[in-house]
Amino acid sequence: MTPLGVFFLSIGLAVLLGTARGSMRRLVLGGGLSLGVAFFAFPFSRALGFLSRDALDPTLLALVPVFPWLALVPVLGGLVWLLALRPQWAAWSGILGGGGLALLGLLAQAQPTQLVRLVPLYGLMEGVTAVGVGLGVFLLRPFQRGWWSLVLAVGLGGLAFSWLNTQGHLYLPKMVGYYKLLLPAPPGAEEKLVAEYNASLPEKNAVLKELGQPLLRPIASLRDLEGGLPQEAAEAGYRLLQPSQLQYGALAIFALSGLMLGGGLVLLRRPSLWEMGDPKAALILTGVLSTLLPAFEATEFKLQKLAKGWPFLVQFVDKAWPPNLANPEAGIFPLQSVLSEMLLTVEIALVGTFLAAVCAVPTSFLAARNLTRGSAPMRVVFAIMRAFYNVDRGVDTLILALVFVAAVGLGPFAGVLAMAIHSLADLGKLYSEAIENADRGPIEALEATGAAGVNVLRWAILPQVLPLFVSYTLYRFEINFRVSVVLGLVGAGGIGYFIKGAMDAGHYDQMIIGVIAIVVVVNLIDFASSWLRSRMV
Template sequence: MTTILLYLLIGVGLAVLSGVAKGSMRRLVIGGGLGILVAFVAFPFSRSSGFLSRETVDPTLLALVPTFPLLLLIPLLIVATLYLALRGGGLVAWAGVIGGGGIALGGLIWYAQPAQVVRLAPISGLMEGLAALVLVVAVALLAQSHPRLRLPIYAVAALAGVLAFAWLSSSSGGHTYLPRMAGYYKLLMPTGPQTERKLVEDYNAAIPQKNAILKEIGQPTLEPITSLADLKGSIPQEASEAGYRLLQPARTQYGALALFVLAGLMLGAGLMGLRHPNLQAAGDLPSGMIFAGVVSILLPAFEATEFQLQKLVKGWPFLVGFFHKAWPPNLANPDANIFPLQSVLSEMALTIEIALVGTFLAAIFAIPSSFLAARNLTQGSAFMRGVFAFMRGFYNVDRGVDTLILALIFVAAVGLGPFAGVLAMAIHSIADLGKLYSEAIENVDKGPIEALESTGAAGVNVLRWAILPQVLPLFVSYTLYRFEINFRVSVVLGLVGAGGIGYFIKGAMDAGNYDQMIIGVIAIVIVVNLIDFASSWLRSRLV
């Protein structure tokens, strides 16, 4: 309960700070309401446990409605709050107070419910339908830039959606390649006290047979139970396999964080609105939608990445010990014939050379290909338009494959060493440089081009005297910038065996020689700054 109240206070505090800064309170009410609506449908709120940890299901508030119908008041309150907030005036403050307070109260009532046995009820076709709908919307959006083809595009979108849904729903299609999609969204249905009694009786009846097996293998025997609570958060294996789960409302997930913080935000905005009713703006609806969208994207991302500052606190002793072992740097140990500083200087030079060669090769291939990827130079015929589409497609595919992945492939193909790093860096940089070069070509001044064409100059002369003088300074600037990036990338490539200073750092780390590894880190910082200052100076002289 303390954590829940803390979430509420955080929301209220954020609203108060925004009000002190003269921010719009209506925007917070709208954004908070829309965010809670997303959390109601999509964010896990509580936990229901099976026999094994992998059988755990974290239901959303919508999935909990069959078990606790009172939760339906939350979306109803949100709809009423949004209606009043959009009307503006003094209603906004009362909408925030009533809506935020009511939603928080509903969440607290659910939080106080006892644990109970529920039955999973998967909703077939829901995720398949949502995936097909996303495809329909993506294709239909193309009609915005092609108004004359609107009806055919809509027809293609509808057909694509139907085919996608049929494939995703088939046992030989989507359910084979994406098995988790089938019945992914599950409702939790109530079962009643008699179900728990039956599960307890079945569990106790099977204990003698299980204990006989446990005694043979020397394991502790099981004791009879009077309720599923005696199993400490799990249920018998047979019940779990039959689709039953032990629902524990008090074990909240990140959906609870979203609901209570946003409810506190609405409540705080409403209270501030009662005191300052003029804290409203004309664009509150789109701003609130953007706010809700950002929350809906970031919160699951933080959860998926297991972002927990507690882990950093627990790992702090290691960090302290690491820095203690890393300082002072061990520049040389002649007695052991170890000279880390010399190794760092050699590997740093190799790292710079990898970046230089990779960038040079990429520029050599990117310059001619960029002219074929420039829209203004390839619209003269159907063949050239096809070449343009091919080059842009190549750039997109090449940029989609990260340098690290290419390095792993080339290390396996050509072995450890800098050659693999050069190949990976050059191939990936072709697309990045080519895209920048082609965009620079597309933005050239048309005046010199038209002047030369009016005199009957050939295409090569137009390229030489009208386009190149305009784009060459930008080409050099982009190449220098890419070299900076490639140097940093080459450090990481060394960690996978592609040579350079990264390879030295990895070896020192693996051997526990932190006082040698820190020399490489210091060298990287120094060289990065030197390259940054030098390339910035050169770009300022060229552009």
């Protein structure tokens, strides 16, 4: 979609939200605040080098030395934020801010391709990381007194900065000079590079002629090259800036400007569309945008790829349907294999869940805060159990399966072990939280009669938490069945192993039987567990 298309689509979205009587001021405030994030962190255009790995996607801040008027972007965002804090000025701040931002974006996009020079900013990323560490420690507030938390935050932030600038560069080499500014190339630099390139053509063409490759032609400008710069220019720190090659940061700029302008227009017509909590909502909106936009870009989320791959999906369906239930002439009986492997998958999930529940019940009492706060040794046990749960839950079942497949070989035993160990932590955490939320009345009543700890657990706590234990265990069994399907893909047995084998062999008409069986069994397990919970909980 073109930048103007994104701009007008965002205006329409703001107007649509206005018809639903949503707050328009939060759009203006959120847009102004998000501009700062986009200015510093979101790539705007493309700068080419010799190879694709030499390419750079500069932010607006990186482009300021080349286009100084881009420094108006954060200034404009700050003014919009300050003015929109007053409801009577929010409409015009959104209109003027959104319109001005869109004009700046269009002006930056219209700039010609030119040669620039890279200048790394050493220590910037190290400083940002150190500030993040300090801020995180301060927000956690490990001490009741705020100034002690501030001292600890500053100290840990300083240690992080010191380590990153010394030992950290050994482990994180890409952090060194990661953020780069673009400066205009010195006068005559492009002419010099063109002359050097043309002078090297006879030698390069001699090699290409021996290889039977097309010969290179002299150029009058670096823009005549297809793709990027000569290798020598790229190694010297030069890049070919192409402002018209917009990245997701540019689209974010136009989307924010459209939301601000649309919100301002609606506010001008309906001045009452604002709320007291708009500044806080704007902060949340900025956080969401700052997290989601880079995530979508990093995952290469592009619906165009799905459209291009649609013929493959159609071909896949043609090969997979109708299912091949049996081929007696070849001695192949896929339906029989699917039924046996599906039964094995259910059994893997059943055994793994049972083992996890058996181990999680006793350990959950040791991980419950209300049962372990009476003495220092028990508090230590609580901390150890909670740490074990957190570490165990952090290791995915698939990783555990790969380890156990290497240790005990292919087969369902590896899947059972992986599932039981990972489910132990999940169930233990859920069980312990249920114990912590148990009503204190029955517990205190039994303790007042002098009942022993075991009797308190048996008669005061278990009757309250047992229905929840059953519900959590059944729900975990549903999850483990789905997980066991994936475990089969790494050799842990079950229906996943059958599907992987059929896919590798190109027998899609057999693979589809396994997929249908999974859908049927998942629904059966869901209905059965729901029925059991309704009878037992």
